[in-house]
Amino acid sequence: MTNYFLKRLIQSVLVMLVVAFVSFSLFNFVGDPVHNMVGQEASTEKRQEIREKLGLNDPVYIQFLRFVRNASVGEFGISYQLRRPVAELISERLPATLELVFISALIAIVSGVAFGVYTGINRDGFLSNVILILSLFGVSLPTFVIGILFIYLFSVILGILPSFGRGEVVDIGFWSTGFLTLSGIKAIILPSITLSLFQMTYIIRLVRAEIMEILQTDYIKFARARGIKKNIINFKHALKNGLIPVITITGINVGTLIAFSIITETVFQWPGMGFLFINAVHFVDIPIMSAYLIMVAFIFVMINFIVDIAYYFIDPRIRIKEETSSE
Amino acid sequence: MKKILNIFLSLIVVGLVSPLFAASIKWSMPGDSLTLDPHAQNEGPTHMVSRQVYESLVTRGIDMSLEPQLATSWEATDPETWVFTLRDGVTFSNGKALRASDVVFSINRALSGASDMIELIDSITSVKALNPSTVEIKTEGPNPILLNQLSQIFIMSEGWSKQNGCELSQDFDASEETYCSINAMGTGPFKITLREQDTRTVFERNDSWWGDQSQHNIDRIELLPIKNDATRVAALLSGDIDFTNFTPAQDINRINSSSSHKVESTPQARTVFFGMDQGSDELRSSNIKGANPFKDKRVRLAMYHALDMDAIKDKVMRGLSQPAGMITYPGVQGYTDALDARLPYDPELSKKLLAEAGYPDGFEVTLDCPNNRYINDEAICVAAVGMFAKVGVKVNLDAQPKSIHFKDLQNDLSDFYMLGWGVPTFDSHYVYSFLLSSEGSWNKVGFSDARVDELVGTMLTETNLDKRNANIAEAWAIVQDNMPYLPLHHQVISWGSKGNVNVPIRTNNEPLFRHAKVN
Numbered sequence: 001m002t003n004y005f006l007k008r009l010i011q012s013v014l015v016m017l018v019v020a021f022v023s024f025s026l027f028n029f030v031g032d033p034v035h036n037m038v039g040q041e042a043s044t045e046k047r048q049e050i051r052e053k054l055g056l057n058d059p060v061y062i063q064f065l066r067f068v069r070n071a072s073v074g075e076f077g078i079s080y081q082l083r084r085p086v087a088e089l090i091s092e093r094l095p096a097t098l099e100l101v102f103i104s105a106l107i108a109i110v111s112g113v114a115f116g117v118y119t120g121i122n123r124d125g126f127l128s129n130v131i132l133i134l135s136l137f138g139v140s141l142p143t144f145v146i147g148i149l150f151i152y153l154f155s156v157i158l159g160i161l162p163s164f165g166r167g168e169v170v171d172i173g174f175w176s177t178g179f180l181t182l183s184g185i186k187a188i189i190l191p192s193i194t195l196s197l198f199q200m201t202y203i204i205r206l207v208r209a210e211i212m213e214i215l216q217t218d219y220i221k222f223a224r225a226r227g228i229k230k231n232i233i234n235f236k237h238a239l240k241n242g243l244i245p246v247i248t249i250t251g252i253n254v255g256t257l258i259a260f261s262i263i264t265e266t267v268f269q270w271p272g273m274g275f276l277f278i279n280a281v282h283f284v285d286i287p288i289m290s291a292y293l294i295m296v297a298f299i300f301v302m303i304n305f306i307v308d309i310a311y312y313f314i315d316p317r318i319r320i321k322e323e324t325s326s327e
Numbered sequence: 328m329k330k331i332l333n334i335f336l337s338l339i340v341v342g343l344v345s346p347l348f349a350a351s352i353k354w355s356m357p358g359d360s361l362t363l364d365p366h367a368q369n370e371g372p373t374h375m376v377s378r379q380v381y382e383s384l385v386t387r388g389i390d391m392s393l394e395p396q397l398a399t400s401w402e403a404t405d406p407e408t409w410v411f412t413l414r415d416g417v418t419f420s421n422g423k424a425l426r427a428s429d430v431v432f433s434i435n436r437a438l439s440g441a442s443d444m445i446e447l448i449d450s451i452t453s454v455k456a457l458n459p460s461t462v463e464i465k466t467e468g469p470n471p472i473l474l475n476q477l478s479q480i481f482i483m484s485e486g487w488s489k490q491n492g493c494e495l496s497q498d499f500d501a502s503e504e505t506y507c508s509i510n511a512m513g514t515g516p517f518k519i520t521l522r523e524q525d526t527r528t529v530f531e532r533n534d535s536w537w538g539d540q541s542q543h544n545i546d547r548i549e550l551l552p553i554k555n556d557a558t559r560v561a562a563l564l565s566g567d568i569d570f571t572n573f574t575p576a577q578d579i580n581r582i583n584s585s586s587s588h589k590v591e592s593t594p595q596a597r598t599v600f601f602g603m604d605q606g607s608d609e610l611r612s613s614n615i616k617g618a619n620p621f622k623d624k625r626v627r628l629a630m631y632h633a634l635d636m637d638a639i640k641d642k643v644m645r646g647l648s649q650p651a652g653m654i655t656y657p658g659v660q661g662y663t664d665a666l667d668a669r670l671p672y673d674p675e676l677s678k679k680l681l682a683e684a685g686y687p688d689g690f691e692v693t694l695d696c697p698n699n700r701y702i703n704d705e706a707i708c709v710a711a712v713g714m715f716a717k718v719g720v721k722v723n724l725d726a727q728p729k730s731i732h733f734k735d736l737q738n739d740l741s742d743f744y745m746l747g748w749g750v751p752t753f754d755s756h757y758v759y760s761f762l763l764s765s766e767g768s769w770n771k772v773g774f775s776d777a778r779v780d781e782l783v784g785t786m787l788t789e790t791n792l793d794k795r796n797a798n799i800a801e802a803w804a805i806v807q808d809n810m811p812y813l814p815l816h817h818q819v820i821s822w823g824s825k826g827n828v829n830v831p832i833r834t835n836n837e838p839l840f841r842h843a844k845v846n
């Protein structure tokens with residue numbers, strides 16, 4: 001048992017280190033931060049001096065080791081661009097992203113499951129076909145196009161929802177929330193729907209396939225033969241079993257939502273972490289980029305770690321294998 | 328009945344007139360000021376925000392001419408010494424009066440530590456307060472463009488800065504932010520009352536401002552940065568913002584077609600051009616080995632005649648550019664219309680010149696372009712590549728983000744590149760010292776002319792203005808004859824706003840809300 005945990009933990013740390021190293025080596029190709037940090041008047045000597053000061057002249061592995069040493073004590077340095085501590089910048093923007101992701105995940109799951117079940121049960125209904133065709137757009141249209149279309153329709157033409165930003169926010173301790181004001185709630189509608197569309201269509205298709213498959217199984221046939229009501233079969237037997245893969249996939253996809261939010265946040269000027277990151281890329285703000293990538297890696301690794309641990313409890317096969325091999 | 332009608336009418340009048348007395352503007356641009364510390368970043372949007380709050384000894388008005396601001400008069404007591412008399416009755420927004428010691432403190436602050444303004448004013452050797460309202464500045468050798476440089480140096484309060492622990496501009500390797508980078512306190516017409524970086528910055532009228540409050544009617548400015556062009560335009564059209572000084576060219580017709588919005592355009596204080604490396608013995612990316620085609624003036628002229636800038640203006644820039652014949656723009660000391668007139672577009676002449684230079688079949692070279700720095704930068708390069716191909720020069724395009732493009736330029740890795748140059752001092756010396764002096768840090772074309780170098784030196788020391796202007800004219804004559812750079816065009820900028828919002832447009836793209844009116 002502890003053996004299994006320890007192994008997973010070591011694996012997770014290794015994955016984090018590898019991700020950090022790969023992203024760190026990539027920074028050598030994104031350009032020269034010094035050019036963005038000084039005015040065009042700056043002399044070559046001054047540029048060189050700053051490079052030296054920031055340690056940009058050192059080999060990549062030295063820079064990497066220095067970064068790991070600082071990161072392990074929670075020190076991510078000062079943003080080149082904003083001249084503020086990176087940890088503070090990220091924690092300021094974390095609530096905006098998490099609220100957006102939370103609402104998006106909620107929309108994606110609730111409507112994804114509902115539409116999925118409906119289209120699974122009414123396979124050839126007219127409405128099912130409409131939903132499926134619409135979901136094709138959701139999968140194939142890029143997020144930023146959908147976002148711009150929404151803005152154009154709901155802000156410019158209809159004028160009912162704000163075109164950008166987060167509205168008024170209320171600070172509760174370290175957390176700034178947009179859920180407590182009308183403008184905050186209005187502001188989250190368009191970006192969260194935009195962000196949820198891809199996941200939603202994904203879930204629709206997954207649930208639909210699961211339901212259709214389960215409806216063909218023997219125990220459903222027997223249930224029908226026993227004369228059990230259709231609704232009970234559909235929702236109690238079929239849906240319950242169909243949801244298991246959805247739960248697994250959705251857990252991991254929450255990580256993807258955070259990653260996808262970069263584009264949605266840029267289109268809607270949502271003041272979250274993805275927006276911070278994209279600005280950092282333009283500026284070659286290495287401290288922010290590395291901290292962000294580490295954090296995303298950490299989120300994915302954590303989710304995977306939890307899933308692995310959960311499997312240990314859910315799936316007896318893993319437990320048995322582990323116990324026999326450790327003896 | 329009549330009484331009611333009177334009341335009713337007067338209400339309407341009040342309703343129509345009262346917005347004149349108090350108004351607010353929601354302003355948007357793609358990025359935010361990087362820091363409120365006025366000396367930490369020498370960067371456009373950062374200065375745009377600081378200038379609403381901080382003021383300088385002298386400043387540039389709407390038409391970019393120099394005007395007194397915190398100093399009312401100045402004189403050069405000898406070629407290396409300037410004495411400035413400060414304006415009476417100026418107070419900072421915390422109520423403390425402006426004193427000469429604040430000016431001394433601010434200039435020294437801009438000259439030390441991690442200030443980004445050091446290079447701009449590094450000719451200053453000492454600053455001292457002669458009495459509470461007089462400041463003496465000494466320069467290393469005569470400096471005829473000191474006033475231009477000082478217009479970029481904002482004056483802070485010594486007491487406020489020291490009290491809050493930011494006597495020095497913040498350093499890159501500091502571990503904490505400074506108070507001055509998230510707060511601002513100046514002598515200007517507005518004060519910042521709320522600052523959420525990248526999200527919202529609120530400015531409110533500073534009632535104790537010394538200037539003429541009647542030239543504007545703005546009570547409150549809200550800066551709401553929107554990075555995405557389409558979103559910013561949508562926000563303007565839907566009324567979520569009132570004004571933007573960054574209007575994408577492709578959306579101008581859309582905004583103009585709305586009856587309640589308008590767009591104004593003006594040539595920007597920035598010229599875009601191509602540089603050709605004529606200093607190296609061999610081009611890195613060319614098929615010609617052992618020789619450098621760009622060393623031959625005829626080849627450089629051939630490249631010039633091959634470019635149809637009017638076509639680029641119509642097709643690529645949607646009419647929003649001003650084809651250029653020199654690499655600096657109207658308003659800069661030394662600019663003349665005659666110099667700025669383009670040589671004709673003439674592909675036949677190009678071919679003839681190339682043949683004369685010994686390249687009848689042309690040659691191959693790589694053009695390096697940024698793709699996120701100038702307006703339509705990559706599209707201009709794509710169009711130019713096609714034009715060069717018509718005269719037989721095979722140009723391979725390498726378009727990259729600015730942080731890579733400028734890194735390669737700095738490392739002397741480019742044969743042929745795009746560059747744009749703005750001139751904050753509005754003087755040719757700025758162009759020469761960086762782009763044309765053989766020592767210039769941005770002279771990546773390897774242009775070197777002994778007479779030009781000599782003239783660059785005299786531009787900095789000659790205090791007789793007529794003689795100095797003659798020097799500048801002579802230098803331009805030499806440069807235009809050699810054509811080390813291929814001038815393309817002066818950029819044109821556009822400001823979009825609601826129909827009732829009037830912010831006078833300025834060629835440096837910096838709005839001055841002290842002159843703004845909302846009707």
